[in-house]
Structure formats: C-alpha cells, structure tokens
Amino acid sequence: MxxxxxxxxxxxxxxxxxxxxxxxxxxxxxxxxxxxxxxxxxxxxxxxxxxxxxxxxxxxxxxxxxxxxxxxxxxxxxxxxxxxxxxxxxxxxxxxxxxxxxxxxxxxxxxxxxxxxxxxxxxxxxxxxxxxxxxxxxxxxxxxxxxxxxxxxxxxxxxxxxxxxxxxxxxxxxxxxxxxxxxxxxxxxxxxxxxxxPYRCNEMPEEYLPSDLAALRKLMDQYGAGDKPVWFSEMGYSTVERLPYLSLLLPRLFAALKMEPQKTTCVIFRDAGYRYDSEGLGFRIQDELPSLKAVRPIALKELKRLAAGTDTLLVLPDNESFPSEFLPDLIGYLRRGGRVLSPGGLPLYFDLRRDESGALRKIQVNEKYMKELHLGWYTFWTRPGTPEKLAEQEFAEPYATGMASLPVNGFRFFDRANPAAGDRFEPVLYGRSGDFRGVTAGVYHFDSDLKGKIAVCGNLNPGVPEKKQAEFLPRTMLIAFASGVERIYWYSFRSTERSRFDGEAHFGIVRSNLTPKDAYRAYRTLSELHPAGSSRPELRSDGTLYIANWKTPGNVPAAAVWNIAGERAVRLKIKSGRLTAVHDHLGRELKLPPEDSVLSFSASPGILYFSGVEL
Structure with missing residues (x-):
C-alpha cells in the first residue's frame, strides 16, 4: 500500500x-x-x-x-x-x-x-x-x-x-x-x-523586458502564433567578479586623450525618462578614478548644449546602448571638439527607441552608426580568423611601463575601418591569442568633420554582485509572468567556478560545492509565495516603485512590492483581504502590522511579499 x-x-x-x-x-x-x-x-x-x-x-x-x-x-x-x-x-x-x-x-x-x-x-x-x-x-x-x-x-x-x-x-x-x-x-x-x-547583463529587468516581450508577441500575432506560450528557456545573471582593469586602463586612456583626471569634469548621463544612466550596476567612474575633479550628471536633452573642452569628458554607460534619437546631438558634440569615453563593449551596439505605444525598446543595430562616428570594430562572429578567447592583454607603448598583462573576460576589437581624412586611431591595450594581436582599447583622434576624441574599451564586465542576483531573480520572474511568460528556466543551477573572471562560470544559484547562494533562497521564496497555479500577476509602477498582485491557487490574494532605486518610504492601502504574513525576498518573516488598513514600510530593491492581501 x-x-x-x-x-x-x-x-x-x-x-x-x-x-x-x-x-x-x-x-x-x-x-x-x-x-x-x-x-x-x-x-x-x-x-x-x-x-x-x-x-x-x-x-x-x-x-x-x-x-x-x-x-x-x-x-x-x-x-x-x-x-x-x-x-x-x-x-x-x-x-x-x-x-x-x-x-x-x-x-x-x-x-x-x-x-x-x-x-x-x-x-x-x-x-x-x-x-x-x-x-x-x-x-x-x-x-x-x-x-x-x-x-x-x-x-x-x-x-x-x-x-x-x-x-x-x-x-x-x-x-x-x-x-x-x-x-x-x-x-x-x-x-x-x-x-x-532575453539576458539583461548590466541592466535591471525592469528597463526594457516588458516592451521587448510586447514586441515579440506582436510579431507572433502577425504570423498566426499569438496564442502560443512564451518561455524563457534561459535567463540569468552571472555573479562573476568584475575585472579590475578599469582602474589600470583609465589613467592610460586619459593620457592618450591628453587629459588629466584631477583637472577633468566627467559628465555622465542620468536620464529618468529613458532610464539611461552612465553609471550602471557595477560601474561608477569616480570609483575607478578617485582623483577626478568632478562628476556632473545631465539628461539626454542637455547633450545638445553641452560645451566641449579639453577638461570635459562625456561618459557613456558600459552596456553598449545609446538612444539614436540623440545621435545627432552626440555627433554635434564631437564636431565641437568634445571628448567621449565608452568604458565597456561596443558603443551604440544597441539602440533605445520608443515604439508606437511610447514604451522603450532596446534594439540590436550592430555597426549601423559606426560610419557616422568614424569608428570600427570586429569580433569572432563578424570577421573570420578572430579568436573567441584571448590568452592575455598587454598595454601598447608608451603605456606599458611597469605593467603586466590584464585578465580577460568578454572582449571586442577596434580598428580603423571607417576613418576620414585627418583621423587617426591610437592603440592603448592589445589582446593576444597565439600570433593574433588586436586592439581592445584605444583612442580615436578626429581631425575631419569631427574634431573631438573617443576613448573606447572593448572589454565587458557582465557580472552583478550576489546580492543583486538574488534581487533580480524574483523581479525578473514576476515581470515576465505579468507580461504573459508561462515558464522560466533560470540559467543556471550550479556554478562551475572554474575561473575567477569567467562570466560563464558564475551564473549558478548554487556554488560548485552545492552550497546555496542567496538567489537559490530567493527562488524558493518566490515559488512558495507565488506557487504553481497562481493567477497571472497584475503589475503597476510609478517609475521606481513596483507593485504586483495575484491570487494563489486557493484564490487567496498576495502581493509583492519593490523599489528599483534604493530605499523608499511608502504607504500603501490594503484594498482587500487580511494580512497574514510578510516575508522578504529571501524568505525571512517580518513583523509589519497595518494601521487602519494602511501599510507603512521601506521599499527597497529586494522584494517584500504580503500574504493575504491585495495592495
């Protein structure tokens, strides 16, 4: 029996x-x-x-x-x-x-x-x-x-x-x-x-995932497949340690730009409307160059009026994106002699555009805008004979003094593919593999229709801290479920940890020895509080604060609340139900009694789950 x-x-x-x-x-x-x-x-x-x-x-x-x-x-x-x-x-x-x-x-x-x-x-x-x-x-x-x-x-x-x-x-x-x-x-x-x-790499899941999924669904509708489910058969964030190369590379790029950090104001983008920030999940320019004179944030619309000077450096994000709506303003800045730093990957590899509904979409455009910027790049998938892996990176003369090779993670190469008369390209960092040597960082000096300079670094730093991995996992899943995704296969379960700086080796939610990371606890908590058979979450946001509501299989209401921009004091009215428990994203129970059907608490990037109520 x-x-x-x-x-x-x-x-x-x-x-x-x-x-x-x-x-x-x-x-x-x-x-x-x-x-x-x-x-x-x-x-x-x-x-x-x-x-x-x-x-x-x-x-x-x-x-x-x-x-x-x-x-x-x-x-x-x-x-x-x-x-x-x-x-x-x-x-x-x-x-x-x-x-x-x-x-x-x-x-x-x-x-x-x-x-x-x-x-x-x-x-x-x-x-x-x-x-x-x-x-x-x-x-x-x-x-x-x-x-x-x-x-x-x-x-x-x-x-x-x-x-x-x-x-x-x-x-x-x-x-x-x-x-x-x-x-x-x-x-x-x-x-x-x-x-x-739909990997996000150096981006929060809230940024473009809903609009990307809407565009996919529209295409499926167009070809008679709109009623078919969408699954993420892979999705995840690596917790690989970020390469320590920028603090070593940036002083040499500054030297090639003929700039001194202590005399330089770095202008960074911080644009809420486009959710476009030069300083992303793991990159902050002043952490890499503490001697900078100043850091000044601007919105994208201010680029048109940004004064160019030998003491000003415009910093792009390290996520390879830029909204093409503002490309004329960027080109205008370079024509005025402006100086630009692209600290990671390929500049303008992704375009940020608004669709007809006004939602932001991140669209891969490859080399579409490179000729306008007089830049050239290549990778193993665009140029035969280019290595997929590098043995080492070494600084070019005269920047190699007293400097050993740098570690390697993801990388792109730059060259003189789109020069104009008067332009020149100065290598600063090379990547080597056998007899192959390609430029992974350097400075484009313009003396054509463009008069400024662009410092580029093709190295990628795709990792997030373990704390962020644990925060992003349930947020990604709830956003996806709310957008109609029916199943997610998180990548991956177990990390190989075969190399300190290998991004592929650190995607796991458990370590190589099977010790759980916080992301495993976050997964378990979500699966318990939004169990199989729950209704599709209804998601709303005011810009930074996100609230998801659903019904569990027993028709019991539940909710999740998080704030993507740090801590925020919130007061939320209970719309229906009776609060039975509050848990953080790692499953720890919290005491948070309501007052007159109102919950007052601090929302953060880590989800808070509310059982028994609709918020």
Missing part, C-alpha cells in the same frame, strides 16, 4: 510539475552528472519542477547506428524519482552529419530515437539552442535554414506523439528580424511554444 501511495503521489507531483512555471538549466549530462541526484533533490526543495539540458546527439549516437543510453537512462530515472520534468535540447551534430540541417534523415532519426525512449519524462522538447549564434548553428545563422530543420522535426515528433510539446530553439536575446525570417519559412506553425533567452 505504501508503494502504491508513493506512486500516486509521484504521479500527482508530475501532473503539477507539468503546469509549473519554475524551471532551471543544468548540465546534468556533462560535468554535473556525478552529483546529478543531489542536484535534482536540491532543485525540488527549491520549488523547481523542470530542468533543461542538452541531449547531445553525438553523446547519444556515438557512431552511425550505435547508441549509448546509459547516462540518459540514469538521468531519466533520477528525474522521475524527484518528480522533475526534463526539457531536452535536441541539437548539434555528429561527425558524419554536419551541419544537421543538411542531413535531415540522420537528424530526424536521432529525434525519433530520443522521443520514443524518453517521451514520458520529457513531454516537451526544444529544437536546437540559440540557432541565431554562429557557434551553435555551425555557420552563419539563417532563420530560413533553422525553419528547414524545425518544420520536419515538428512533423516527425507529432507523428510519433501528438501530445509532446515542441519548443522553438531559444534564441540569444530577442532577435526579431531572425525570428521573422524563420516565421516566413514556416516556423510559426511548427512550434507549440516560443522560447527566448
């Missing part, structure tokens, strides 16, 4: 898991396999009901017709035991059939084999991972080519088992042009779920 009850309980858990919005990414089939059983138990204890990982074709079929199911059989059994559903990524290739989209019979045989064997524990499958990236697609990405793989895979799976959910391969970010190209080729009707990976 006990065994029968256990089976019934497990089946009931599986039914609940099928509708749960809570998932996570893990490489259980690779380096995490030895501790997979422990991880799955820890996932379940954290309220996580779904796990996503690659069901690598070359690991399953080791030679034509030779199959190795041992590891996957074991993982399937572990998942069943813990009541966790697997979302397998059916992807990549084998030596005798690459690229996969040109070898459909072989690929479809692999798909059929996987679905027949594991359909019970993986009732949904994802066809490929980030097909819009060259490294995963095994060549130049093409939405049309992806559709030529997805459409027959979808048909094959539905022939085998119509009940299996087929998910579009999660794209890196939300590349609408690529997605539309695939939709035109039939992908919109060859999926049950749309998957995306």
């Amino acid at each position: 006990k065994s029968l009850l256990s089976c019934i309980a497990l089946l009931a858990g599986f039914c609940l898991a099928a509708d749960s919005p809570y998932g996570v990414c893990a490489h259980l089939q690779r380096w995490e396999y030895d501790r997979a059983s422990e991880e799955l138990k820890l996932m379940k204890a954290g309220g996580i009901d779904h796990v996503r990982f690659d069901l690598d074709w070359d690991a399953l079929e080791t030679a034509p017709g030779v199959w190795n199911f041992d590891k996957m059989d074991s993982l399937a059994a572990m998942a069943r035991e813990n009541g966790i559903r697997i979302l397998p990524i059916l992807a990549y290739d084998v030596k005798w059939a690459t690229p996969a989209w040109k070898h459909l019979p072989e690929f479809l045989n692999y798909v059929e084999t996987a679905v027949r064997r594991y359909g019970d524990v993986m009732p949904c499958v994802e066809i490929w991972n980030e097909p819009n990236l060259p490294g995963f697609w095994r060549g130049k990405p093409s939405g049309t080519e992806y559709a030529s793989l997805l459409v027959p895979a979808y048909r094959k799976i539905k022939e085998l088992n119509p009940g299996i959910t087929v998910a579009y391969g999660g794209t890196s970010l939300i590349p609408l042009d690529y997605i539309e190209e695939s939709f035109k080729a039939g992908a919109a009707q060859a999926m049950d779920v749309m998957c995306i990976h």
Whole structure:
C-alpha cells in the first residue's frame, strides 16, 4: 500500500510539475552528472519542477547506428524519482552529419530515437539552442535554414506523439528580424511554444523586458502564433567578479586623450525618462578614478548644449546602448571638439527607441552608426580568423611601463575601418591569442568633420554582485509572468567556478560545492509565495516603485512590492483581504502590522511579499 501511495503521489507531483512555471538549466549530462541526484533533490526543495539540458546527439549516437543510453537512462530515472520534468535540447551534430540541417534523415532519426525512449519524462522538447549564434548553428545563422530543420522535426515528433510539446530553439536575446525570417519559412506553425533567452547583463529587468516581450508577441500575432506560450528557456545573471582593469586602463586612456583626471569634469548621463544612466550596476567612474575633479550628471536633452573642452569628458554607460534619437546631438558634440569615453563593449551596439505605444525598446543595430562616428570594430562572429578567447592583454607603448598583462573576460576589437581624412586611431591595450594581436582599447583622434576624441574599451564586465542576483531573480520572474511568460528556466543551477573572471562560470544559484547562494533562497521564496497555479500577476509602477498582485491557487490574494532605486518610504492601502504574513525576498518573516488598513514600510530593491492581501 505504501508503494502504491508513493506512486500516486509521484504521479500527482508530475501532473503539477507539468503546469509549473519554475524551471532551471543544468548540465546534468556533462560535468554535473556525478552529483546529478543531489542536484535534482536540491532543485525540488527549491520549488523547481523542470530542468533543461542538452541531449547531445553525438553523446547519444556515438557512431552511425550505435547508441549509448546509459547516462540518459540514469538521468531519466533520477528525474522521475524527484518528480522533475526534463526539457531536452535536441541539437548539434555528429561527425558524419554536419551541419544537421543538411542531413535531415540522420537528424530526424536521432529525434525519433530520443522521443520514443524518453517521451514520458520529457513531454516537451526544444529544437536546437540559440540557432541565431554562429557557434551553435555551425555557420552563419539563417532563420530560413533553422525553419528547414524545425518544420520536419515538428512533423516527425507529432507523428510519433501528438501530445509532446515542441519548443522553438531559444534564441540569444530577442532577435526579431531572425525570428521573422524563420516565421516566413514556416516556423510559426511548427512550434507549440516560443522560447527566448532575453539576458539583461548590466541592466535591471525592469528597463526594457516588458516592451521587448510586447514586441515579440506582436510579431507572433502577425504570423498566426499569438496564442502560443512564451518561455524563457534561459535567463540569468552571472555573479562573476568584475575585472579590475578599469582602474589600470583609465589613467592610460586619459593620457592618450591628453587629459588629466584631477583637472577633468566627467559628465555622465542620468536620464529618468529613458532610464539611461552612465553609471550602471557595477560601474561608477569616480570609483575607478578617485582623483577626478568632478562628476556632473545631465539628461539626454542637455547633450545638445553641452560645451566641449579639453577638461570635459562625456561618459557613456558600459552596456553598449545609446538612444539614436540623440545621435545627432552626440555627433554635434564631437564636431565641437568634445571628448567621449565608452568604458565597456561596443558603443551604440544597441539602440533605445520608443515604439508606437511610447514604451522603450532596446534594439540590436550592430555597426549601423559606426560610419557616422568614424569608428570600427570586429569580433569572432563578424570577421573570420578572430579568436573567441584571448590568452592575455598587454598595454601598447608608451603605456606599458611597469605593467603586466590584464585578465580577460568578454572582449571586442577596434580598428580603423571607417576613418576620414585627418583621423587617426591610437592603440592603448592589445589582446593576444597565439600570433593574433588586436586592439581592445584605444583612442580615436578626429581631425575631419569631427574634431573631438573617443576613448573606447572593448572589454565587458557582465557580472552583478550576489546580492543583486538574488534581487533580480524574483523581479525578473514576476515581470515576465505579468507580461504573459508561462515558464522560466533560470540559467543556471550550479556554478562551475572554474575561473575567477569567467562570466560563464558564475551564473549558478548554487556554488560548485552545492552550497546555496542567496538567489537559490530567493527562488524558493518566490515559488512558495507565488506557487504553481497562481493567477497571472497584475503589475503597476510609478517609475521606481513596483507593485504586483495575484491570487494563489486557493484564490487567496498576495502581493509583492519593490523599489528599483534604493530605499523608499511608502504607504500603501490594503484594498482587500487580511494580512497574514510578510516575508522578504529571501524568505525571512517580518513583523509589519497595518494601521487602519494602511501599510507603512521601506521599499527597497529586494522584494517584500504580503500574504493575504491585495495592495
């Protein structure tokens, strides 16, 4: 009888898991396999009901017709035991059939084999991972080519088992042009779920996520897929330690600019209307250069009137974005001889635009504005022969005196691709890999129609402190749920911690030794207070204060409140219900009795949850 009850309980858990919005990414089939059983138990204890990982074709079929199911059989059994559903990524290739989209019979045989064997524990499958990236697609990405793989895979799976959910391969970010190209080729009707990976990197989730999701939904509506669910099959924040290079690099960039920090006023953007701030989650110019004379914030509209001078430096953010509406003003500033610092990544790689509803959207525009700024850049995905990894970075002469090489994380290269007569480019920092040497930081000196200077640094610092990771996780999820996203696979469960400065090694919500980080506690708290089966949150904001309301499965009201700009004193009236408990984002219970149905408290970037009431 006990065994029968256990089976019934497990089946009931599986039914609940099928509708749960809570998932996570893990490489259980690779380096995490030895501790997979422990991880799955820890996932379940954290309220996580779904796990996503690659069901690598070359690991399953080791030679034509030779199959190795041992590891996957074991993982399937572990998942069943813990009541966790697997979302397998059916992807990549084998030596005798690459690229996969040109070898459909072989690929479809692999798909059929996987679905027949594991359909019970993986009732949904994802066809490929980030097909819009060259490294995963095994060549130049093409939405049309992806559709030529997805459409027959979808048909094959539905022939085998119509009940299996087929998910579009999660794209890196939300590349609408690529997605539309695939939709035109039939992908919109060859999926049950749309998957995306809308990473924010150095941005808060509130900034553009709702408008980006609205744009995706509009495109899906246009191609007859508007009623299909959207999932984040990856989303997360790395807690990698920020590289300590700016404090070493900036004095050398100042020297190349012919400027002295102690005589320089740095002008930074702080624009509430565009949520555009030069000083982001981990970058503050005065922390890197304490000797600066002054720091002065301006709004974007003030750029048109900003005086240029040898003692003034305009600082862009390190998130590669700029609103093109103000590009003429930036060019005008450079024509007046203005000096600009881009402290990280590619300047103007993303455009910030308002759509017809007035919502802000962040749109990838690549090199669109580089010619106007006389800048040139390249990466491994734009120029063949460019390394994907660097061994070291070293300063150029005459800036190398007494200086060893700098550590490397993400990076971009700069060159003289778009010069005008009279312009010159001065290297300050090089990146090396074997015989390759490219400029990762330098100064463009203009003496053409532009008369100013731009100092650029291609290094990226994508990490956030662990405290922020724990704050962003539930905020991201509630914003996504409020925007109609039905499931999220957080990336990732466990950190490799293989390298101090490797961003990929620190996405986990538990450490390499399985010790939970605060983000794990935040996940568990959200899954308990917004359990599977809760209503879609209703979200409102006055600019910095966010309030989400929902009903739990028992039709009990609940709410969450947070403020994205530090501490803020608030007074909120209880609209209905009776307050039964208050918890912070890490699950700690707080005492906060209402006075005459009014709650007075301090809202902060960490969510406060209110059980039993609508606010």
